[in-house]
Amino acid sequence: MELPQPYLLFLGDVTEPTYAKTAFGLRDWARERCIGEWSCSVGTVTLGLPRLSPAQARASGARSMVIGVANIGGKIVDSWLPHLLGALEAGLDVVSGMHARLGDTPALKAAADRHRRRLIDVRTPPSNIPIASGRKRIGNRLLTVGTDCALGKKYTALTIARALQARGVDADFRATGQTGIMIAGAGMPMDAVVADFEAGAAEMLSPDAAPDHWDVIEGQGSLSHPSYAAVSLGLLHGSQPDVIVVCHEPGREHLIGHPELPVPSIEHTIELNLALGRRTNAAIRCGGVSLNTSQLSDGEARRLIASESQRLGLPVADPVRGGDEFERLLDNCLRGAVS
Amino acid sequence: MELPQPYLLFLGDVTEPTYAKTAFGLRDWARERCIGEWSCSVGTVTLGLPRLSPAQARASGARSMVIGVANIGGKIVDSWLPHLLGALEAGLDVVSGMHARLGDTPALKAAADRHRRRLIDVRTPPSNIPIASGRKRIGNRLLTVGTDCALGKKYTALTIARALQARGVDADFRATGQTGIMIAGAGMPMDAVVADFEAGAAEMLSPDAAPDHWDVIEGQGSLSHPSYAAVSLGLLHGSQPDVIVVCHEPGREHLIGHPELPVPSIEHTIELNLALGRRTNAAIRCGGVSLNTSQLSDGEARRLIASESQRLGLPVADPVRGGDEFERLLDNCLRGAVS
Secondary structure (H helix, E strand, O other), X not given: OOOOOOEEEEOOOOOOHHHHHHHHHHHHHOHHHEEEEEOOOOOOOOXXXXXXXXXXXXXXXXXXXXXXXXXXXXXXXXXXXXXXXXXXXXXXXXXXXXXXXXXXXXXXXXXXXHHOOOEEEXXXXXXXXXXXXXXXXXXXXXXXXXXXXXXXXXXHHHHHHHHHXXXXXXXXXXXXXXXXXXXXXXXXXXXXXXXXXXXXXXXHHOOOOOOOOEEEEOOOOOOOOOOOHHHHHHHHHHHOOOEEEEEEOOOOOXXXXXXXXXXXXXXXXHHHHHHHHOOOOOOOEEEEEEEOOOOOXXXXXXXXXXXHHXXXXXXXXXXXXOOHHHHHHHHHHHOOOOO | OOOOOOEEEEOOOOOOHHHHHHHHHHXXXXXXXXXXXXXXOOOOOOOOOOEOOHHHHHHOOOOEEEEOOOOOOXXXXXXXXXXXXXXXXXXXXEEEOOOOOHHHOXXXXXXXXXXXXXXXXXXXXXXOOOOOOXXXXXXXXXXXXXXXXXXXXXXXXXXXXXXXXXXXXOEEEXXXXXXXXXXXXXXXXXXXXXXXXXXXXXHHHOOOOOOOOEEEEOOOOOOOOOOOHXXXXXXXXXXXXXXXXXXXXXXXXXEOOEEEEEOOXXXXXXXXXXXXXXXXXXXXXXXXXXXXXXOOOHHHHHHHHHHHHHHHOOOEEOOOOOOHHHXXXXXXXXXXXXX
């Protein structure tokens, strides 16, 4: 799947940055391929990129408008439609990672046909996914898992993959969500796979590799999330990780959108993932903890990282901040593997 | 969904009864709607029903041929095709619970169009499934769970639902697999739902009900199965069961098709389901254990049921055998509920 680049990032009318994960991810990890941003109106979320209309973006070289926001349920909102039509009219393809297929909206389908533009759904899984075999594969696998959704599993996997590559380790980032796939240019949209094939899709995503190879796999959801745990468990079983890295956001007390549900502890999340993951890889272990300290000052973050590492007896780091702590986390992940 | 009845049951070319679950289920639970059986050749699995060709079955009043067998991956096998075409030609509709849609096989599609017969896929979920809300619903729910696949979760749920109805309890059997849906005439094909919507599909299957109502929900797969655990966890979270009944087959040492994986213990299966199920229903408890003792003599079964009940400190019964043990299991399931 080759996506037409560079992108114009569309932000819809969302007002909470957490619903614009895709747009922020592309800005942070594929900045050179993002020409600008566009939204239904000013006053919504901004990425700090130049605000360009589809026509302006096209004139500046953009080749597609990427829907960079998500809403609960993954549907296309009516208020977005004029902007998507405007993009097609301006000569841009439209790229989406939502559940609803672009082509299922008749007005979009008609406009794309009329303007001879493409509607590209990143979240359409391949049709040849097998039932998981459970067979242990060659090579090493690291999976990021979380205490909740939307707290850094993708960023952690991307950072670890790049840091391993920088160390000369043969490593690949394996994308499992729409943003990751847009960044990596390939991957498996795990949440769009039929449940019976969920673990099989994870097996397909990280096939047999050289004994010293590392697949760094982007986690999805959380085993403790009442909506998405099925995705997390299929991904865990099929990935057969040798190492998990648990991602957490300090200070988040309740699951996003679920004020009645406390965020589980890091220890509980480690235990639950190891207990369930052991089913397909008896040697699974926790390599460390990734804290999303974006809401903390530098000093607060360093103190928290040190105290959490002490408390848990594990390497703890914020991969975005890096530092010695992050190097120690990497060392611990690689420990004992073929090199 | 109204299925055309009575049925002719098609057994393909399978030689292991475990792959003919659907056919056996229909024979046992909808016997009056099964005219006969048909297969690729004699010497395969038999249900003990009259062997009738599609033409003979049509002449005896059958209105559809039901594919009563499954193969790994849920595809239509080439060797079955002449028989499916024969059924259409003889004037029968074809009903399937497989993953692969009947209409996606061009020869079948063409023959159905030519003979003006219907191809009915029971395993096609509705298109309006929501993301799970996690909101606690009114009424009582019982979910059957298992130490493995194919060991009695559907039969246990069917038997419990009918026994509760016989006691005058307002109870519904909620089907989650193709056979159950064919028996019940409605339900949710849980393994065909996109993973992100898995828990939401389970919420949709057992909506708010009267405070004294019981939904008896057919379990799927096993949390310990490397291929299907995603289905089991989404069903557990979305069902929000008040009571689980753990199903087990004594003497089964390894997961079907996985000689490398031991069947987990009953105690482990109880603990795992309660630990994960607590996330959406803090009051979840185990009502008892259902043993599939079909391979044991009457005396062996009674002794095992007694010793397991003693060992586990829980009611244990084989619902197919019934008896006082089963009544005690029902009593324990209903304990404390509004009546």
